Amino acid sequence: MNYIYPANVCFECNNCGLCCGDTENKRRHILLLKSEVEEISIVTGQRIEEFTIDSVGTTPYVYEMKKLEGKCVFLRDNLCSIYAVRPLICQFYPFELKYEADRKIHVFSDTSECPMIGWGKKLTKENFEALYTLAQQRLL
Ligand code: SF4
Incomplete structure (x- = not known):
C-alpha cells in the first residue's frame, strides 16, 4: 500500500449539495480532467464550452465546471x-489525496467543511482503496 488514510472515520452523504457549489465562506472550483469533460459532453450532448471554463495552472485539471x-x-x-x-x-x-514527496506517500485527508464527516x-x-484505484486510473 502506498497511501495512508484516516482510521475510524465515518461518513455518509445526505445529499445536502453543499459540495456542489459556493458557500458563504468558500468559492468552489470544480476542476475537471480533459477525459472527464469529453465523457460528460458525450453523455449530456452539450458542447464542452457550454458547461466549462478553462482552468489555468491547475494541471492535470484543465477545465472548471460552470x-x-x-x-x-x-x-x-x-x-x-x-x-x-x-x-x-x-x-x-x-476527501482529498495529496502526495507527500518527503515521505514518498499519498495521504488522504478529509475536509472539516462537510457536515456529514463523523456520521453514518x-x-x-476498501472504500479508500476504491478511491485510490479510481485516481490512478484517471490521472495516469
Ligand atoms: S458534477 Fe456537479 S452536481 Fe455532480 S457531484 Fe459534481 S459538483 Fe455536484
Missing part, C-alpha cells in the same frame, strides 16, 4: 444529474 447562481450547472434539486459520469473531484469529496457508516480500507 456554475449557475453559485451551484454546479449539473445540480438539479440538490442531486447530481450526471452522477454516473461525475468528476473525480466529486467522487472524492469530502465507518469507512473501510
Whole structure:
C-alpha cells in the first residue's frame, strides 16, 4: 500500500449539495480532467464550452465546471444529474489525496467543511482503496 488514510472515520452523504457549489465562506472550483469533460459532453450532448471554463495552472485539471447562481450547472434539486459520469473531484469529496514527496506517500485527508464527516457508516480500507484505484486510473 502506498497511501495512508484516516482510521475510524465515518461518513455518509445526505445529499445536502453543499459540495456542489459556493458557500458563504468558500468559492468552489470544480476542476475537471480533459477525459472527464469529453465523457460528460458525450453523455449530456452539450458542447464542452457550454458547461466549462478553462482552468489555468491547475494541471492535470484543465477545465472548471460552470456554475449557475453559485451551484454546479449539473445540480438539479440538490442531486447530481450526471452522477454516473461525475468528476473525480466529486467522487472524492469530502476527501482529498495529496502526495507527500518527503515521505514518498499519498495521504488522504478529509475536509472539516462537510457536515456529514463523523456520521453514518465507518469507512473501510476498501472504500479508500476504491478511491485510490479510481485516481490512478484517471490521472495516469
Ligand atoms: S458534477 Fe455532480 S457531484 Fe459534481 S459538483 Fe456537479 S452536481 Fe455536484
